[in-house]
Amino acid sequence: MQTSKFLARLMGPFMVAIGAGLLVNGDVLQAMAAEFLKSPALIFLSGLLTLTAGLAIVNTHNVWTTDWRVIVTIFGWLGVIGGADLRAPARAVAELPRLPGAARAGAGEPQGQEEKVIHSATTK
Numbered sequence: 001m002q003t004s005k006f007l008a009r010l011m012g013p014f015m016v017a018i019g020a021g022l023l024v025n026g027d028v029l030q031a032m033a034a035e036f037l038k039s040p041a042l043i044f045l046s047g048l049l050t051l052t053a054g055l056a057i058v059n060t061h062n063v064w065t066t067d068w069r070v071i072v073t074i075f076g077w078l079g080v081i082g083g084a085d086l087r088a089p090a091r092a093v094a095e096l097p098r099l100p101g102a103a104r105a106g107a108g109e110p111q112g113q114e115e116k117v118i119h120s121a122t123t124k
Contacts, residue, residue, distance in 0.1 A: 003061050004069040011075060047083050054079020 022029055036042050057076030063069045 001069070004063065004072055007057060007061055007072045008068075011072070047085070049083070050079050051083025054081070054083050 036046075054076050057072065058080055061069075061072050061076060063073050
């Protein structure tokens with residue numbers, strides 16, 4: 001019961017703060033989320049952090065009872081599942097085709113015709 005109260009005291013204010021932020025600054029947070037989703041690295045990092053938090057909750061509080069404590073356990077399992085799932089879109093976004101002239105990791109010479117023109121124009 002002590003662990004349940006401790007985790008509820010951690011998660012409760014966090015959820016209230018997020019909810020209040022969405023109500024007060026919904027447009028700003030929506031714009032930040034759009035920018036966040038453009039970065040596969042941030043998606044991957046958030047997946048790892050969510051997975052870690054979920055595993056910490058599940059490892060210390062895997063209580064399946066018929067009272068309020070099961071809510072803490074469910075949030076822990078949602079963190080585990082959501083954290084593991086957030087890493088998959090990062091791979092998918094990283095594999096999207098790049099625009100001509102966009103930087104590619106490990107690319108030495110330009111690949112497409114448009115990139116060759118841009119490369120030759122910038123190296124002269």
